[in-house]
Amino acid sequence: MDDRCIAAISTAAGTGGVAIIRISGSGALGVAEKVFSPACGRKVSELKPRYMYAGGIAAAGGITDFGLCVYFRAPRSFTGEDVVELHCHGGAELSRAVLKKVLQSGARAAGAGEFTMRAFLNGKLSLSAAEGLADMINGRSSAEVRAGSLLYAGRLTQKAAEIQAELKDVLAKIGADVDYPEEDIERTELADIAERLAALEDGINALVATYDGGKKIKNGVAVAICGKPNAGKSSLLNALLGYDKAIVSSAAGTTRDVVEGELELHGVRFDLYDTAGIREGAGEAEKMGIARARQALASADVVLIVYEGEFGEEEKELAAACSCPVIKVRNKRDVDDSAGGDEDIFLSALSGEGVDGLKKLLAETALPPGALDGAFVIEERHYDALNRAAASLHAARVSAGTMPADIVSVDIRGAWDALGEITGETATEEIIDTIFSKFCVGK
Numbered sequence: 001m002d003d004r005c006i007a008a009i010s011t012a013a014g015t016g017g018v019a020i021i022r023i024s025g026s027g028a029l030g031v032a033e034k035v036f037s038p039a040c041g042r043k044v045s046e047l048k049p050r051y052m053y054a055g056g057i058a059a060a061g062g063i064t065d066f067g068l069c070v071y072f073r074a075p076r077s078f079t080g081e082d083v084v085e086l087h088c089h090g091g092a093e094l095s096r097a098v099l100k101k102v103l104q105s106g107a108r109a110a111g112a113g114e115f116t117m118r119a120f121l122n123g124k125l126s127l128s129a130a131e132g133l134a135d136m137i138n139g140r141s142s143a144e145v146r147a148g149s150l151l152y153a154g155r156l157t158q159k160a161a162e163i164q165a166e167l168k169d170v171l172a173k174i175g176a177d178v179d180y181p182e183e184d185i186e187r188t189e190l191a192d193i194a195e196r197l198a199a200l201e202d203g204i205n206a207l208v209a210t211y212d213g214g215k216k217i218k219n220g221v222a223v224a225i226c227g228k229p230n231a232g233k234s235s236l237l238n239a240l241l242g243y244d245k246a247i248v249s250s251a252a253g254t255t256r257d258v259v260e261g262e263l264e265l266h267g268v269r270f271d272l273y274d275t276a277g278i279r280e281g282a283g284e285a286e287k288m289g290i291a292r293a294r295q296a297l298a299s300a301d302v303v304l305i306v307y308e309g310e311f312g313e314e315e316k317e318l319a320a321a322c323s324c325p326v327i328k329v330r331n332k333r334d335v336d337d338s339a340g341g342d343e344d345i346f347l348s349a350l351s352g353e354g355v356d357g358l359k360k361l362l363a364e365t366a367l368p369p370g371a372l373d374g375a376f377v378i379e380e381r382h383y384d385a386l387n388r389a390a391a392s393l394h395a396a397r398v399s400a401g402t403m404p405a406d407i408v409s410v411d412i413r414g415a416w417d418a419l420g421e422i423t424g425e426t427a428t429e430e431i432i433d434t435i436f437s438k439f440c441v442g443k
Contacts, residue, residue: 029045036056047071048071071084132147174408201394208383328342334353
């Protein structure tokens with residue numbers, strides 16, 4: 001990696017109160033010396049680390065702004081290198097002009113995620129912690145931000161490292177027995193190995209089990225609203241969202257495409273899809289909408305089948321075609337409150353009666369008790385690595401009673417390597433590049 005001093009605007013694009021230009025690497029102070037003039041009369045190299053200083057900030061085009069400068073001395077910085085931050089006024093053109101002056105003064109433009117990559121390479125954070133940071137920045141729900149913060153805090157790395165340490169101990173004992181068979185060493189019992197591996201496998205599988213909730217945190221819960229035309233699907237979407245998103249009409253076939261909306265329940269994002277009413281004899285445009293409705297059904301995590309009166313044969317066929325949980329939503333209680341049948345909830349999308357109950361039922365169906373507990377396995381990459389580690393340990397445990405110990409150690413090492421992809425010890429350059437490419441320039 002090019003280890004020259006790098007710089008970028010670290011605040012969001014656009015106009016704001018303050019913009020921050022971050023400089024990192026050897027020579028950061030030298031670059032800042034050419035751009036910042038402390039009001040206290042000191043040189044930049046004489047500034048006390050971790051203190052804010054006011055002064056003039058030079059920008060390209062002969063512009064001078066008045067702002068702040070802070071210096072973080074290596075290794076006590078985010079990247080582990082010397083870091084200088086210039087805080088100027090938040091005009092988009094002004095911040096770009098300051099960055100241009102910094103680049104003219106000896107720094108080079110940072111690549112996407114390069115500051116965070118340097119932090120990883122300098123041991124300031126683990127690979128999974130970096131992924132958690134990306135999830136915090138890009139999170140679209142409070143649950144995703146919270147799960148990302150657990151990753152950033154090193155929860156998953158800590159657990160993976162603990163299991164790796166146990167595996168390393170088992171491998172050391174096996175190695176001692178294999179390398180020094182003539183010594184009077186307390187020999188490793190294969191039954192004891194199998195017992196330890198079983199406990200570690202159970203620990204990994206417990207982490208794997210959190211991915212069901214983690215995936216919903218990361219991707220949101222897809223909810224398809226379906227039923228016959230005029231059942232009140234669009235009215236229900238509007239009632240759930242709390243504003244008019246879909247066009248409501250008494251004419252059958254008004255919804256000809258999938259209408260989307262977002263709802264947050266228990267901090268988790270629910271993506272709602274109001275689909276075209278499925279019926280025979282539809283026109284060409286409506287048939288296209290029905291085809292898209294069937295696609296939404298196939299990819300849904302939960303399906304709301306909306307109907308009025310009785311849950312008829314067409315609704316039963318829809319329910320039978322679903323591979324996910326189905327909630328039977330009997331609608332139009334405002335015009336017909338007669339006793340129903342086997343509905344899960346009876347409401348009025350028009351008046352709003354029962355809508356809060358549906359939200360509660362929707363959350364209980366998609367997020368059963370414990371689904372979000374410890375759900376910091378939110379990345380598919382981690383899920384895959386944990387599954388491979390568990391499979392390797394299972395193979396080692398099974399062969400521990402029948403195969404020589406040195407053969408068993410091959411599968412144990414495979415589990416250690418898989419967990420190393422989470423901690424970063426065995427992650428390939430391709431994995432590392434892919435992870436940091438998800439960051440914006442300046443982070």
